[in-house]
């Protein structure tokens with residue numbers, strides 16, 4: 335029998351700890367811009383992703399709901415060409431949860447600023463199928479109130495954080511660029527792929543290894 339790649343969680347306990355600067359910041363792409371955790375880079379060999387479904391009883395064909403779902407799908411597809419990702423229908427099976435929600439305003443020196451997306455990392459101890467393991471758990475918010483291309487680009491960027499790229503590139507053509515250029519980035523750059531590959535090659539204390 336093939337094991338379930340995304341077994342449901344029976345119990346989730348949030349641990350203390352979050353992102354921190356690594357001791358050594360050296361590697362390809364923009365590895366030197368990334369943060370890690372005290373358990374290593376928050377990366378899993380296989381990711382299970384839940385995306386907020388259309389609200390119950392919504393009118394079929396609601397244009398903005400469709401646009402949001404389409405953009406998030408497209409962004410997730412780009413990542414799943416590079417890493418193993420399974421989309422799940424039940425949130426208890428997921429490591430990454432994507433919500434259709436405008437992120438809270440961010441306070442900057444210049445005032446309050448709206449953002450298109452936000453990702454929040456927690457480190458959790460999870461019991462799945464009687465085994466207990468450490469996992470990153472990421473809540474992603476992608477604002478629905480955006481143009482389709484900006485929406486897709488925001489989703490691509492936030493999912494990049496979720497899959498382990500906790501930092502920003504200073505090249506405008508990268509999905510993980512610190513600020514968007516005039517043209518929204520809809521595809522992963524070679525630097526995005528190289529950086530993630532490096533993160534995935536590092537040993538960490540997440541998930542069971544056999």
Ligand SMILES: [Zn+2]
Nearest residue numbers: 491495501502
């Ligand atoms: Zn970001």
